Amino acid sequence: MNISNSTSAPNAGEYAGDEVSAIVLDPGYSTTRAGFAGEDVPKSVCPSFYGQIDSDAGPQYLFGENAIHNPLGNLQIKNPWGADGIVEDWETATKVWEFAITSRLTGSKPGNPAKNGLNDGNDTNGDAMDVDLDVDMDGIENLEKPLEDSPLLMTEPGWNSTKAREKYIEIAMEDWGTPAFYLQKTGVLAAFAAGKASGIIIDVGASHTSVTPVLDGMVLRKGVQKSPLAGNFVSNQIRMIYKQAQPEVPLTPHYLVKAKNQVDAGAPAQATYRTFDVPPTDSFRTYEEERVLTEFKESVVEVWPGPGRFSNGPNEEMAKATPGRPYEMPDGWNQVFGVERFRPAEGLFDAAAALQDAENPRPKDEHTISRLIQAAVQQVDADARPLLLQNIVVTGGSTLLYKFNERLNWEINTVYPSTRNKLIAPGTVVERKYAAWIGGSILASLGSFHQLWISRKEYEEHGANIVEKRCR
């Protein structure tokens, strides 16, 4: 049986359409999203954190969800991203990203290019089909690079440096051997995911909040604003609330608890704890605590919805009248959080309301979300402003905080009372969390997109600098 008669082989160098599965990689501070273009959710969402165990034989790296939640002795949890929102540790970043792609998408052992379907009709023609597959599969060298058959679309933050951008393409081309590459900014992609070519994209992630004005699919670079007031900032605020509470709220991550017992609200926990011969490091504990804080954010924390700031006038009194929300720690300690639950996120909008201590100085006023929006809009032509304000796309995991959008809406309307401001916040969690990836998936599966790919040949001809010219 000759099946290839009915299959037309894609032409070499034509990487587009539905024939070839491009991979979309959207690396973030907290998670790295990867998946095939054309799909509606990333198949692979891996933590960007990685584990490291230092031993005499040199550091041992651990990747993936399963490994980094496993309390091994001396395990450190690290993150390749730097404080400025640009990748710092390229070596491990490459490995983390590669893990995200290979573990769930392509398989750790890359497929035989003659058999993976991409080259149907080229060398698996005719009688080759009848050769025993066992024999064919055997002895294929493992030197293949992980992405040899898939074009790669990567996302980058709007403030990425030239050097970092060149590094991206180098990794993709040299380390992964991808046949074609393209780099796009998260802001643009999030706008695409919302079906907009122009708009202001407010992305509240883990490490950074960014505001990106996009006009006709192009980022207005000078308008891109970022601030460190994002998810991790809220986490820190929660930690401070715990610390400043009387008595102090114990933050014990799950891995330390063997069994918990029910105790009265506010009473000290009565749990059985696990002990370790060689305990994991503090960074591991911090990372595991973050899981507890995430749950706290999901189930307790609330953004003061307005009108007015939380500290203004009678708002705090009003908040006190609302029923509190109970929260139970992994060790069984529990309490009702009343008015405190409004505090952690308030700093995102009102720098003065943020809790402070020695390690956490008062955030800068210009870093609050409303000031970022103002600064971004300021950089845009006055005629374009109304258009942008009609398309305010909200994305990022931290925007899922309860009542976040209500507050954002109020803030924007306060700053721009005379324009028609419209928030576009997808209702489903998936679309909010993975907007940039989804946009990438849409973009890479467009038939007309394939002329934008930077092919391997072009890269070899022009060098890494080609991203600067081609990916604007």
Added chain:
Amino acid sequence: MPPFKDEQIIIIAPGSETTVAQLGLPESFTPARLRVRSRMFPADAKGQWEPYKVRRRQDQPDKPAEAQNGAPAADDAPKTIANGDDDEVVYEEDRVSEEGAVWPIQEGRIVDWPCFFALIEHVYNAMNPPFHAPILLIAQPAWTPKEHEKLTQFFFEKFKTPAFGLMDAALATSWAYGVHTATVVDVGKDKVDVTAISEFIPHTQGRVVSLAGCGGEALTQGLLTKLKTKGFTRDMCEQLKKNPICEILPVGIPLPGSDGLPEADPVTNPAAAASTGATGSGAAAAAAIGNVPRGPGADTEVGEEAAEDAEGVLDVASIVAGGKMNEYLAKKEKEKQDKVITKKKGVETSATAARPIRLPNARREKATFLYEDHVLLDTLKNMNLGTKGMADAHAALDEGPQRRGQDAENSADGEPRSAVEANGVHEPGSATARTGHIRREIEVGHERFQAATSNNVLEKIADAVHRTISSMDEVKKRSELWDALIVCGNGSKVRGFKDALVAILQTKYLISPSSATMFTSEIPSNISTPLGTGANTPQPQLGPHGGASQVNPLLLAATTSQNPLLGPPGNNPMIPGMPTHNMHSSHGQTPTSIKFVKPPEYFPEWKDVGFDESAFLGAQVAAKVIFVVDQGQSKGYMTRPDYNEQGPMGIHDYGL
């Protein structure tokens, strides 16, 4: 007219340890008929694989001596393929031995593709299917989309199958249970997969795939670390694990006879618990997860009898190999007689000593099981004894038959089942009878309860379940997921495993109603705080079901608010305009309850063996639906024309 008939459909479920398959859907769904160990042996020719170990040997064509030995050894006759003249080289197919086997699937991943394809081919040929046979393959969660393509290509091109479908193992399990939302914990050989399924869609983002060191093998290793000092081998532990005497006790149940071992059960030590030093100074009680071997400390305190027993557990294979078989046998015989004597004494002195079987397993300090000594058998075979010598040695060393009369399960038919099967594991084609077991009786102490303690298997799985459900994007779905737990996979067959797992989940993760909110936020504030008079206590007749219901309306409201479908029609009159976010629903912590899904009632054949392989049952249901009932409307499978048109990549467009 459906495109396929029931009896044509092939279902294959590859696993790290066992691959099961079946041709045809029976009227009432049965467990898989074909069971094959997932391993192949490299054949002489490179790139070729054999399903069984093939041995070369010089054969002395003695008439098999088993006939004289009577029934006991009848099943032990090695199966010879060619029975030629004197001194002829004979290739013997050894169906028991696993020497040099290659296991193509490890931790759910396919690591050796040629071997895997050979295995599938072997399975396919063993079923001898007709030409027009569609195939449904149960896919492990660890398989990537690229690998799905590879498999698609293989199946279409190797078997020329008219239709091929891939079904996710976790999804198949949920089909078997007939639930649309579930948390499936699949305990395999070396790994555990935890999948949250919501409305029949597996949640891929937070799925815990191939969590290493938590499967059945980890339990075996757990036993091994405990029993190594007593001369147990891995194989012994493996068989012990499969025996019903091995059990995982839920937290808090003391080990029988463990009074002398306080550190083995730190849960019962509340003094230590109260300490705040969570990071701890590391008293050696619970070793860190992973391969940190326990020091000998825990194992030193063993009864004298156990130490004596260790003599019997010694590596018989090396004794035999060293040519000291006869000495060993003499000694063994003497021991046996001693035992009989003591046993008789025991009958006279105390009834309990003579009949320990009456006690539940969890209370017995020691128990014995029959061990099939494969190493010994291999040794014997490699010694080239010839049929006669083989049979003699065999009959002398085998301790199995003497117990057979007592074991009801073994006396059922003329073909004795091995002790291994006691937990329901049927070896490949038990009709062809695995031959040549040499069984020995082994006694173990309370270590048999500690399979999961030293490497924290259950805690790791519990954490994985928590992570999986916590990563569910839609917060309000989480409580549903906690209430629909399914534990499947043959690794979870060990007695007590599921209960122990749920016990851990409950002690570690269950959120108890906060005492502070019991009368404020849990219940809407428009109900006044009940006074001690009882006047405000809600009366059952106020409930929505009229006077008939004895359900506490508050309880009803609390439970039904999570799932509006379950709620009574109309609003609960007690609680109008209930604010949703204060209930444990959209914005609240989970879990407030943890429950198993009840296994389906209407599959009598499955009820007997248990639902550990329910993925296969689900695949049968699904195969019936996609291949027969809906006539291909749901695009549950890819047809050959589809394949010809789209190539392997098209497989992603098909499936449930």
